[in-house]
Amino acid sequence: MALDVIVFLNVRTWLGQTSAGDPIPALLLTYPAQRAEGVDPGVVNDVMHRVAVSLGAAPAGSTVPEVGVRLGVRGAHALMWFPGCSYALKITRPEWVRALASYGRAIIEVGLDELSTVTTAPEVDAYRQNAREGGRLYLAVADVGRRPPGGEA
Numbered sequence: 001m002a003l004d005v006i007v008f009l010n011v012r013t014w015l016g017q018t019s020a021g022d023p024i025p026a027l028l029l030t031y032p033a034q035r036a037e038g039v040d041p042g043v044v045n046d047v048m049h050r051v052a053v054s055l056g057a058a059p060a061g062s063t064v065p066e067v068g069v070r071l072g073v074r075g076a077h078a079l080m081w082f083p084g085c086s087y088a089l090k091i092t093r094p095e096w097v098r099a100l101a102s103y104g105r106a107i108i109e110v111g112l113d114e115l116s117t118v119t120t121a122p123e124v125d126a127y128r129q130n131a132r133e134g135g136r137l138y139l140a141v142a143d144v145g146r147r148p149p150g151g152e153a
Helices: 003-008 041-055 094-103 121-133
Strands: 010-017 023-032 066-074 077-081 088-091 105-115 137-144
Touching: 003 041, 003 088, 010 088, 010 094, 010 105, 023 041, 023 094, 023 121, 041 105, 041 137, 066 094, 066 105, 077 094, 094 105, 105 121, 121 137
Parallel strands: 023 105, 066 137
Antiparallel strands: 010 023, 066 077, 077 088, 105 137
């Protein structure tokens, strides 16, 4: 994954639930919507599909893969590692990071369409539902741990 993609990602976090009803930290990665001229939807799709594939995520509706260590906790932030990349996505949401450290894993969602950085929680929920129904949402369960040597997660 390229550094310019990692720093560009739009990150939303919340405390979700597993299929068994247990609490689990969750995060959604999307392409931030442009304020002026739009970006070619094909470009957005390609970039976000690469993000999903690099994390080992699968389309919503299929079995959610457990992708191993992709997250680490360092003080007040979490880091998300991408296989084969020497850079990490830094997530600074204190309550979410504490929950991540406590639970030891998280659900990762990757949306293939743009989402504004100023979207409200109900709009994010609608985006997730529409993306799921339209086959535009990918999911994975990632563990918290130490980054493996060589940047491979």
